[in-house]
Amino acid sequence: xxxxxxxxxxxxNSINNDTFVKITLSKPLRKSDNLPNVYVRKIVIKxxxxxxxxxxxxxxxxxxxxxxxxxxxxxxxxxxxxxRTATLFTLENDFLVFISKKKKVSYKISNPSFKxxxxxxxxxxxEKRAEQSEYLIFLGITDKNGQVIPKMADKYRQINKYLExxxxxxxxVQLAKTVQIVDxxxxxxYLTFALYDYLVNKKGFKATVTGxxxxxxxVNYCNNVANKCSFENLNFVAKPIQEYENNKIDILIALHAxxxxxDDAIYKGLVANAELIICAxxxxxxxxxxxxxxxQESPLLKYGIFKERQFEMVTDTIRALxxxxxxxxxxxxxxxxxxxxxxxxxxxxxxSSKKKDKEAITSKIEDLKxxxxxxxxxxxxxx
Numbered sequence: 524x525x526x527x528x529x530x531x532x533x534x535x536n537s538i539n540n541d542t543f544v545k546i547t548l549s550k551p552l553r554k555s556d557n558l559p560n561v562y563v564r565k566i567v568i569k570x571x572x573x574x575x576x577x578x579x580x581x582x583x584x585x586x587x588x589x590x591x592x593x594x595x596x597x598x599x600x601x602x603x604x605x606x607r608t609a610t611l612f613t614l615e616n617d618f619l620v621f622i623s624k625k626k627k628v629s630y631k632i633s634n635p636s637f638k639x640x641x642x643x644x645x646x647x648x649x650e651k652r653a654e655q656s657e658y659l660i661f662l663g664i665t666d667k668n669g670q671v672i673p674k675m676a677d678k679y680r681q682i683n684k685y686l687e688x689x690x691x692x693x694x695x696v697q698l699a700k701t702v703q704i705v706d707x708x709x710x711x712x713y714l715t716f717a718l719y720d721y722l723v724n725k726k727g728f729k730a731t732v733t734g735x736x737x738x739x740x741x742v743n744y745c746n747n748v749a750n751k752c753s754f755e756n757l758n759f760v761a762k763p764i765q766e767y768e769n770n771k772i773d774i775l776i777a778l779h780a781x782x783x784x785x786d787d788a789i790y791k792g793l794v795a796n797a798e799l800i801i802c803a804x805x806x807x808x809x810x811x812x813x814x815x816x817x818x819q820e821s822p823l824l825k826y827g828i829f830k831e832r833q834f835e836m837v838t839d840t841i842r843a844l845x846x847x848x849x850x851x852x853x854x855x856x857x858x859x860x861x862x863x864x865x866x867x868x869x870x871x872x873x874x875s876s877k878k879k880d881k882e883a884i885t886s887k888i889e890d891l892k893x894x895x896x897x898x899x900x901x902x903x904x905x906x
């Protein structure tokens with residue numbers, strides 16, 4: 524065990540003097556641990572003081588709360604086995620701790636880096652937009668007591684993130700008194716049910732939601748659940764996206780519609796002059812097939828995995844540019860983190876009253892096609 528009494532004494536004094544800011548652990552012993560840093564801050568929960576350790580792993584963050592004694596024990600363990608450096612930041616000074624390879628401890632004091640303390644209130648839980656709803660039970664996401672079933676935790680997280688995104692986008696457009704929403708490629712309807720319940724039952728919107736799904740057994744299943752939940756203006760239709768006709772669409776949604784089915788959905792939204800077009804594309808095959816056998820100059824396209832990702836980006840960039848050409852403001856961003864699914868890019872088009880420079884946008888599309896020797900993008904052929 525290493526002797527860290529000076530550190531603990533300084534820590535205790537900073538707490539008593541109300542000058543504590545935070546502790547940072549750095550310089551990990553092994554890169555293979557994938558833990559570059561640990562951050563420690565003081566929090567107050569139910570009028571009790573704890574130290575919140577945030578373990579900043581390469582792929583995610585993990586947090587644990589300890590009392591003073593437990594925090595000292597955890598710091599000793601981390602500095603013995605994981606890290607070489609710790610810095611105790613206070614309003615009076617920075618107290619640095621160095622651990623040598625032979626586990627010798629040395630200290631250094633420098634001028635304070637902080638003039639103000641960090642907030643000590645415990646982080647608020649993110650708002651759960653899908654809570655205590657009957658459809659969650661029928662779809663197997665929660666049990667009868669409203670508790671999320673462990674294997675469905677990622678799906679539940681995805682639902683709440685989706686509703687958060689939708690809510691933000693609704694503020695960017697002008698919608699009719701009764702909102703017509705069409706979800707193309709609705710699958711088992713997790714997100715379709717969530718959207719209907721949130722907008723109609725929780726937010727008081729007048730809305731009709733239609734799910735378009737090719738597989739008839741899923742359509743029957745979803746309509747049955749909708750009836751059980753008394754979701755009167757939610758229905759599902761068994762039909763290919765290409766065959767669905769509706770020129771009154773305010774919000775067009777297509778999440779994980781495979782390959783060119785995303786383009787079919789965007790096309791339907793453009794024809795209907797939808798206020799919002801929301802897509803999460805996947806299975807980008809069309810352009811890769813289009814350029815098969817064509818020699819590409821870019822070294823990025825030498826390797827199969829890079830070629831796949833590059834053409835995913837090219838496909839979705841052209842989709843975004845086409846939306847802009849039709850007077851939509853576009854955004855492309857991560858829907859949910861990569862640890863849950865690689866199908867994580869969301870493309871959103873919000874109708875704009877400002878006219879776009881169509882010639883300039885067309886030029887950008889043609890330049891991209893020329894750069895990668897692309898003959899045509901499927902969405903262009905539909906339009």
